[in-house]
Amino acid sequence: MKRQFYTGTFSLEDGDEQERKIIYCSTGGEEHFDFFCCFFRPLSAYIGTYSFFSFQIAKFCYADSIPIIPFGTGTGLEAGISAIHGGICLDLSHMDAISDYHPEDFDVCVQPGVTREALNHHVKDDGLWFPVDPGANASICGMCATSASGTNAVRYGTVKENCLNLEVVLPDGRILNTGGKDKRPKKSSAGYNLTNLFVGSEGTLGIITKATMKLHAQPEAISAAVVSFPNIQGAVDTVVQALQCSIPMARMELLDPLSVKVQYTKKFFSDLK
Numbered sequence: 001m002k003r004q005f006y007t008g009t010f011s012l013e014d015g016d017e018q019e020r021k022i023i024y025c026s027t028g029g030e031e032h033f034d035f036f037c038c039f040f041r042p043l044s045a046y047i048g049t050y051s052f053f054s055f056q057i058a059k060f061c062y063a064d065s066i067p068i069i070p071f072g073t074g075t076g077l078e079a080g081i082s083a084i085h086g087g088i089c090l091d092l093s094h095m096d097a098i099s100d101y102h103p104e105d106f107d108v109c110v111q112p113g114v115t116r117e118a119l120n121h122h123v124k125d126d127g128l129w130f131p132v133d134p135g136a137n138a139s140i141c142g143m144c145a146t147s148a149s150g151t152n153a154v155r156y157g158t159v160k161e162n163c164l165n166l167e168v169v170l171p172d173g174r175i176l177n178t179g180g181k182d183k184r185p186k187k188s189s190a191g192y193n194l195t196n197l198f199v200g201s202e203g204t205l206g207i208i209t210k211a212t213m214k215l216h217a218q219p220e221a222i223s224a225a226v227v228s229f230p231n232i233q234g235a236v237d238t239v240v241q242a243l244q245c246s247i248p249m250a251r252m253e254l255l256d257p258l259s260v261k262v263q264y265t266k267k268f269f270s271d272l273k
């Protein structure tokens with residue numbers, strides 16, 4: 001495959017006095033990637049569907065000390081995708097294959113462009129689901145990068161408890177499989193826990209290019225209830241007692257008086273429209 005790098009300078013807008021160095025890379029072939037690097041402000045990069053391209057970009061950036069910011073779906077609330085030192089923002093949304101699916105073993109391997117809802121749509125006919133639900137339709141790999149949890153954590157745990165293996169492109173371009181290549185280990189006492197080193201690393205330790213996740217059986221029936229309590233302590237005591245009685249609670253959410261007021265105010269205004 002032919003690969004070419006070009007460098008030059010450009011201005012972001014007319015009258016922009018500071019010229020920036022730009023690096024443009026282009027490859028031919030069926031799969032291709034083009035990326036731009038701009039110092040001080042990031043430009044987005046489109047990459048093809050293979051980890052290979054992340055590997056190429058990482059190697060290239062490492063040599064020139066250029067920051068890389070992996071981008072999942074941009075829902076993160078901690079501003080992890082902001083580029084305070086410029087660099088390349090890697091848009092991984094085109095890598096959206098579900099590469100390995102084992103319904104009989106309750107696990108699946110996804111690329112970084114696969115979102116939570118897309119995964120659940122894919123596995124639902126087998127009576128399975130991925131229950132970690134942070135509220136946003138985030139990418140599964142982005143959820144690994146942020147160590148996402150959500151309202152189902154009380155029963156199913158967080159991403160930390162549901163991630164079996166990660167394929168990661170390290171900053172110098174090497175590819176690491178935290179649980180071994182193509183492995184789906186349920187056994188946890190097996191040397192260094194590299195998977196949980198990368199879960200929650202917010203894109204700072206490497207680019208997650210594949211995540212092997214646990215799946216769960218969809219419950220046959222779910223009931224929901226809204227309960228009012230005279231005070232917060234009453235609500236907390238009830239939750240603790242329900243769990244101590246082994247009542248299988250899937251999700252719980254607490255709204256204090258201010259949150260309830262906000263919800264009703266929002267509903268009031270949307271009803272007016």
Ligand SMILES: Cc1cc2nc3c(=O)[nH]c(=O)nc-3n(C[C@H](O)[C@H](O)[C@H](O)COP(=O)(O)OP(=O)(O)OC[C@H]3O[C@@H](n4cnc5c(N)ncnc54)[C@H](O)[C@@H]3O)c2cc1C
Pocket residue numbers: 069070071072073074075076077079080081092112133134135136138139140141142143144145146147148149150151202203204206207208209
């Ligand atoms: C309405 C709302 C409610 C939420 N509620 C909860 C909640 O209850 N509990 C909870 O835990 N979280 C919650 N979140 C946060 C949620 O977990 C994150 O938004 C989500 O995990 C980020 O996924 P993303 O794909 O959008 O990642 P992005 O926002 O794109 O990126 C987030 C960080 O991960 C890095 N990253 C993304 N993809 C990769 C990759 N492939 N490899 C390496 N690094 C990567 C980025 O560089 C960035 O630092 C909520 C978010 C919203 C919007």
